[in-house]
Amino acid sequence: MSIRDSxxxxxxxxxxxxxxxxxxxxxxxxxxxxxxxxxxxxxxxxENQNQRIASSPPVxxxxxxxHAPGLETMIAQSGGLSVSTVDDPDxxxxxxxxxxxxRVSPGMQGTSGDGLDVVIEYDASSPASEVARARLEAxxxxxxxxxxxERLLERGIDPSIxxxxxxxxxxxxxxxxxxxxxxxMIMPMMxxxxxxxxxxxxxxxxxxxxxxxxxxxxxxxxxxSRGSLVAGKYVAVLLTSVVAGGxxxxxxxxxxxxxxxxxxxxxADAKFSINLGNAMLIVGISVLLAAFFSAIQLAxxxxxxxxxxxxxxxxxxxxxVVIPGVMTQFVDPSEASAALFYVPVINAIFVFKEALxxxxxxxxxxxxxxxxxxxxxxxxxxxxxxxxRESVLFxx
Amino acid sequence: MISVRGLTKRFGAVTAVDDVxxxxxxxxxxxxxxxxxxxxxxTLRMLATLLRPTAGxxxxxxxxxxxxxxxxxxxxxxxFEGGVYDRLTARENIRYFGKLHGLGGAELEKxxxxxxxxxxxxxxxxxxxxxxxxxxxxxVVIARSVVHDPPILFMDEPTSGLDVTAARLVHDFVxxxxxxGKTIIFSSHIMxxxxxLCDRVGVIHKGKLAALxxxxxxxxxxxxxxxxxxxxxxxxxxx
Numbered sequence: 001m002s003i004r005d006s007x008x009x010x011x012x013x014x015x016x017x018x019x020x021x022x023x024x025x026x027x028x029x030x031x032x033x034x035x036x037x038x039x040x041x042x043x044x045x046x047e048n049q050n051q052r053i054a055s056s057p058p059v060x061x062x063x064x065x066x067h068a069p070g071l072e073t074m075i076a077q078s079g080g081l082s083v084s085t086v087d088d089p090d091x092x093x094x095x096x097x098x099x100x101x102x103r104v105s106p107g108m109q110g111t112s113g114d115g116l117d118v119v120i121e122y123d124a125s126s127p128a129s130e131v132a133r134a135r136l137e138a139x140x141x142x143x144x145x146x147x148x149x150e151r152l153l154e155r156g157i158d159p160s161i162x163x164x165x166x167x168x169x170x171x172x173x174x175x176x177x178x179x180x181x182x183x184x185m186i187m188p189m190m191x192x193x194x195x196x197x198x199x200x201x202x203x204x205x206x207x208x209x210x211x212x213x214x215x216x217x218x219x220x221x222x223x224x225s226r227g228s229l230v231a232g233k234y235v236a237v238l239l240t241s242v243v244a245g246g247x248x249x250x251x252x253x254x255x256x257x258x259x260x261x262x263x264x265x266x267x268a269d270a271k272f273s274i275n276l277g278n279a280m281l282i283v284g285i286s287v288l289l290a291a292f293f294s295a296i297q298l299a300x301x302x303x304x305x306x307x308x309x310x311x312x313x314x315x316x317x318x319x320x321v322v323i324p325g326v327m328t329q330f331v332d333p334s335e336a337s338a339a340l341f342y343v344p345v346i347n348a349i350f351v352f353k354e355a356l357x358x359x360x361x362x363x364x365x366x367x368x369x370x371x372x373x374x375x376x377x378x379x380x381x382x383x384x385x386x387x388x389r390e391s392v393l394f395x396x
Numbered sequence: 397m398i399s400v401r402g403l404t405k406r407f408g409a410v411t412a413v414d415d416v417x418x419x420x421x422x423x424x425x426x427x428x429x430x431x432x433x434x435x436x437x438x439t440l441r442m443l444a445t446l447l448r449p450t451a452g453x454x455x456x457x458x459x460x461x462x463x464x465x466x467x468x469x470x471x472x473x474x475x476f477e478g479g480v481y482d483r484l485t486a487r488e489n490i491r492y493f494g495k496l497h498g499l500g501g502a503e504l505e506k507x508x509x510x511x512x513x514x515x516x517x518x519x520x521x522x523x524x525x526x527x528x529x530x531x532x533x534x535x536v537v538i539a540r541s542v543v544h545d546p547p548i549l550f551m552d553e554p555t556s557g558l559d560v561t562a563a564r565l566v567h568d569f570v571x572x573x574x575x576x577g578k579t580i581i582f583s584s585h586i587m588x589x590x591x592x593l594c595d596r597v598g599v600i601h602k603g604k605l606a607a608l609x610x611x612x613x614x615x616x617x618x619x620x621x622x623x624x625x626x627x628x629x630x631x632x633x634x635x
Contacts, residue, residue, distance in 0.1 A: 008495040012481075019483035019524075214479025218541070221444045221474040222496040223466050390447050391407075 005224035009232025017202040027244040035251030043262040057082045058099035058132035061089040068104045080135040100132035179272030180356040188352035189325025195290045196318045198244020199237040203297035206233040208310035226387045241290035278355040288372040289348045295379030302386040341367040397422040397579040402452035412438040414603040427594030428583040435603040436583040473546035482526030490540045497544035511539040531562035549580045587624045601631040
């Protein structure tokens with residue numbers, strides 16, 4: 001293999017790729033626009049909906065309120081619900097005119113007083129109806145407590161007897177770690193997706209594209225060895241992949257700067273910062289991940305007869321990478337099985353998480369790096385073999 | 397200059413080229429004539445070291461293609477498929493292949509300028525090839541195949557799909573290369589251009605060399621006055 005020949009192929013591939021609008025679209029434009037949009041738009045939409053619900057409390061109807069004196073007043077004074085009188089509550093609920101119906105009816109007679117049956121009817125497919133249900137349940141619980149307290153007082157018993165202890169939860173995680181936790185759920189998956197997407201067109205164009213436009217044969221008939229050709233093409237794919245990953249990171253950082261509470265989803269009490277070492281670790285593992293996918297993409301492109309066929313082979317990769325991303329979204333790397341650190345993509349996502357949470361386990365990093373390197377070598381060996389197979393290269 | 401002995405290529409159960417032998421002398425234009433699928437492209441691909449022969453051997457300019465394939469590739473110019481890089485200019489297309497052949501710097505730029513003049517491409521040398529007509533593209537393909545000034549040329553159906561003007565360009569190029577003393581193997585299924593350009597012809601049919609000789613010798617062998625009739629006669633009995 002000649003470095004000079006590989007360099008010639010690399011610079012050619014890069015020029016050819018950078019003149020392709022599709023590369024710019026997947027490598028720069030989409031990650032730079034879509035990543036901030038995805039990170040900000042979804043949480044903002046949820047936040048806006050919550051605000052809408054808060055500013056106009058869900059309307060509910062009370063049926064049989066006379067059996068529970070004071071309940072309707074409690075509901076009205078809760079601040080989160082608006083009580084309305086409707087002729088046909090069931091129809092109004094079905095039509096969405098009201099968000100819940102609370103039905104009160106006399107229940108069993110107990111020794112300590114009359115019982116009540118309370119049924120809350122709501123529409124599970126409506127977020128506003130869900131909110132109304134939750135708020136009604138809270139009011140009903142408070143009402144029940146008040147009734148119990150009144151009955152105890154009638155018997156001369158202090159109601160505090162029912163509260164033998166007070167449980168309080170206190171968060172000990174630093175604000176930075178909370179921010180990192182939320183980022184760790186979404187950022188590794190997005191980074192992996194863009195690493196795959198970024199190199200896709202360069203890989204397709206590099207072999208399947210050459211076959212389709214009839215330039216592969218003259219290239220193979222030129223003096224450079226097949227190894228030099230593969231090396232040049234591979235590094236070009238790798239570079240576009242790494243750049244796309246880097247731009248996706250910039251997009252994420254931009255989203256973080258524009259609206260941090262949307263990115264971290266926990267309001268103003270969460271912060272995020274990352275030290276240089278952890279940032280470099282994310283970059284390093286991203287490069288290894290890109291190197292792994294670039295080799296696979298080049299191999300798949302070699303097998304394809306045409307650009308379109310290669311697209312068919314390579315596109316599922318970007319979806320495939322989402323699956324481990326979703327599977328590991330709520331998994332704490334420190335509790336994950338050690339075997340998972342040998343599995344490409346999953347291991348990289350775990351290391352990204354550890355770096356974001358500032359809880360890097362260097363054993364995990366070592367296993368991940370070595371494992372990815374072994375996978376890269378295997379994928380490259382397959383690609384090199386494919387480049388020597390006549391049945392693959394001259395498949396038309 | 398070129399010696400082919402018992403060249404054979406099998407793809408599974410199919411024998412695409414079967415025990416083909418011929419010699420091509422220095423400065424000779426040798427035609428490989430045959431119908432589509434006769435084995436011409438496979439023969440040329442083996443000589444260009446793109447495919448490894450199942451049996452047989454060949455020497456190109458004295459170099460054994462099985463032992464030193466990279467040296468063979470250095471000494472030949474390949475004009476196979478007519479594809480160019482659409483996003484590169486004509487000049488960049490030629491330059492890329494120059495670099496792949498180890499050329500560089502002022503020497504390469506001078507050679508590119510020569511080729512641009514030879515093929516009257518100056519006007520669109522710095523335009524991207526994606527906008528080119530077939531004729532313009534073919535000029536780029538020819539220029540890149542000879543950028544390293546090879547003594548031997550392999551041309552596989554170089555006029556296929558070209559209009560009359562573009563085909564004429566290829567014919568002129570072959571005639572000019574012959575004048576320069578280059579050795580050429582010219583594969584085609586078009587009788588008239590083989591008759592017009594080639595010194596000797598190998599008629600290939602179903603992978604086998606059916607006949608070999610000058611046009612006059614082939615006409616005599618087939619006892620025909622028309623080359624087309626001679627071809628049909630030479631391969632017809634073997635169908």
